Amino acid sequence: xxxxxxxxxxxxxxxxxxxYFLRRNKNFIIVNIDKxxxxxxxxxxxxxxxxxxxxxxxxxIRNQELVNYILKRYRPDFIINFAAESNVDRSFxxxxxxxxxxxxxTQTLLEGAxxxxxxxxxxxxxxxxxxxxxxxxxxxxxxxxTEESRVLPNNPYAASKAAADMISRSYFISYGMPVVIxxxxxxxxxxxxxxxxxxxxxxxxxxxxxxxxxxDGSSIREWIYVQDHCIAIIRALFYGKPGEIYNIGTGExxxxxxxxxxILRLCGRSEDFFQQVEDRPSHDKRYGLNSYKxxxxxxxxxxxxxxxxxxxxxxxxxxxREWWE
Numbered sequence: 001x002x003x004x005x006x007x008x009x010x011x012x013x014x015x016x017x018x019x020y021f022l023r024r025n026k027n028f029i030i031v032n033i034d035k036x037x038x039x040x041x042x043x044x045x046x047x048x049x050x051x052x053x054x055x056x057x058x059x060x061i062r063n064q065e066l067v068n069y070i071l072k073r074y075r076p077d078f079i080i081n082f083a084a085e086s087n088v089d090r091s092f093x094x095x096x097x098x099x100x101x102x103x104x105x106t107q108t109l110l111e112g113a114x115x116x117x118x119x120x121x122x123x124x125x126x127x128x129x130x131x132x133x134x135x136x137x138x139x140x141x142x143x144x145x146t147e148e149s150r151v152l153p154n155n156p157y158a159a160s161k162a163a164a165d166m167i168s169r170s171y172f173i174s175y176g177m178p179v180v181i182x183x184x185x186x187x188x189x190x191x192x193x194x195x196x197x198x199x200x201x202x203x204x205x206x207x208x209x210x211x212x213x214x215x216d217g218s219s220i221r222e223w224i225y226v227q228d229h230c231i232a233i234i235r236a237l238f239y240g241k242p243g244e245i246y247n248i249g250t251g252e253x254x255x256x257x258x259x260x261x262x263i264l265r266l267c268g269r270s271e272d273f274f275q276q277v278e279d280r281p282s283h284d285k286r287y288g289l290n291s292y293k294x295x296x297x298x299x300x301x302x303x304x305x306x307x308x309x310x311x312x313x314x315x316x317x318x319x320x321r322e323w324w325e
Contacts, residue, residue, distance in 0.1 A: 001053070003029045004237075005076035007061050007109065008083030010034035010041035012192045013130070017082070017230045019047055022054060031074045033057045033067075034083070043323055044191050061105035067112040078237055079113055080128040081106060081164075087195050088134075088157045095156035102160035103167065110171045110179075122178050128237050129168040131183045133222070133249070134158035138284035146290045147183075147245040154284055169243070178242035182233055185249040185289055188309065189226035190316040194324055197256065198223075198310070201263045202317045203324055210275040211264070217257025217274075220286040224250045225309035228302040235298040249289030250302040262307070266314055 004021075008014045009032035018030050034041060036058055048054040055074070059066045061083050083105055085091065085098045106129065117125045136145040137152035151166075153159040171177040188198040201211045232248045240246060254262075261271045294300050304312075317324065 001027050001029050002078070003031060003074055003076040004078045004080065005031045005033070005070065005074065006080045006082055007033050007105075008081070009056075010036055010045050011038075011082060012044070012189075013187055013226055013229065014082035015041075015044035015191060016189065016226045017080070017233065018045070018054060020227060020230050021234065022048070022051060029053045029055065029074075031055045031057065031070065031076060033059050033061065033070060035060045038193065061109055062100060064108050064112065067108050068115070071112045071116045075116065077124055078126050078128070079109060080130065080233060080237065081109055082130050084130075084161065086132075086157060088155055089195070091155055091157035091160070098156050098160040099163075102157075103163045106164040107167050110168060110177070114171060114175055114177055117177065118175065122176060125178055126237055126240070126242070127168070127171075127177060127179045128233060128240070129165060129179060129181045130233065131161050131165050131181055132158065133183050133185050133247070133287045133289050134284070135162040135165060135183060136287070139286040139288045144288045144290040145247065147247055147293055165245075172243040180236050180240035180242060181245040182236050183245060183247050183289070184229050184232070185222035185224050185287060187224055187226050187229055189313055190320075191323070192226075192313075198259070198263070198313060199317065199324070201260050202267075202314050205264060205267045205269055205273070206317065206321070210273050211260045212277045213257060213260060213274050214277060214283060216276075217255060217260065218285065219256050219283060220253050220288075221256065221259075222249050222251070222253045222288055223259075223306050223309075224248065224302055225304040225312070228304055232294060232298065232300050235294070235300045239298050241297070246294040246298060247289040247291045248294055249291040250306070251291070252306045253286075253288055254306070263310060263314070266310060
């Protein structure tokens with residue numbers, strides 16, 4: 001069997017990937033490392049507890065000794081780096097934590113993989129760095145970011161992810177390591193932490209609480225259902241060209257205020273059930289991705305429309321109140 005090491009695999013996207021991939025690929029083992037900082041992370045992996053093809057290791061990717069041990073023991077063919085501190089608001093308070101996890105952690109993984117894989121000249125290997133559209137900064141006008149757009153992050157979280165991308169690329173240029181970088185738009189779906197916008201909206205409404213809206217709610221975001229993102233990562237893993245970057249977007253852009261109103265409509269609530277809160281510093285007004293390269297070169301496209309994905313997500317939070325309450 002072939003082995004995939006995933007990091008941050010108890011988090012929202014990583015845990016969904018592990019469950020989705022193992023259900024559909026019988027000839028793979030997933031080794032999953034996560035430091036379990038969120039109590040909900042354990043529940044995210046409950047479905048995989050008795051799966052013999054899922055091996056979980058509690059640990060921190062900043063620990064080079066631990067990373068080296070895992071790589072030597074399991075000899076993964078592939079590595080997908082989901083592990084990241086991703087809460088933008090928290091990055092303003094603890095920026096050093098984001099640098100340590102997102103930058104140093106990525107470099108630790110790359111160095112460990114280089115040592116193991118170089119002995120076989122990187123044959124049959126791939127390192128996928130899972131990144132974000134926020135590294136590009138703010139869209140101006142009606143333009144869309146391509147993979148060649150300048151990287152100009154505007155908050156500590158985005159800056160740490162941009163730095164991790166640059167380090168990942170440098171390992172391809174300097175050592176020939178087969179590294180692929182994916183940059184996706186905003187994700188949503190089951191098991192997402194309540195600090196994120198869509199689960200916060202849904203759970204607040206279910207608890208008869210108003211939806212908090214930054215500023216006037218005019219910020220525009222592009223949204224992708226987590227399953228579509230995971231499929232894109234699988235495509236990048238097996239069909240991506242080493243050294244390349246792939247934007248992962250849906251083209252479904254919407255203002256935060258309109259998204260909140262849509263959620264309220266789905267819940268049968270008044271569309272003005274809001275509470276305005278002070279806007280965050282350097283709040284980017286819009287992100288928009290040109291995803292032609294992924295569609296054309298990876299034969300990938302998003303399948304789940306925003307309205308349908310919201311219905312699926314809302315139903316999950318309704319059915320799993322014990323997970324989030």
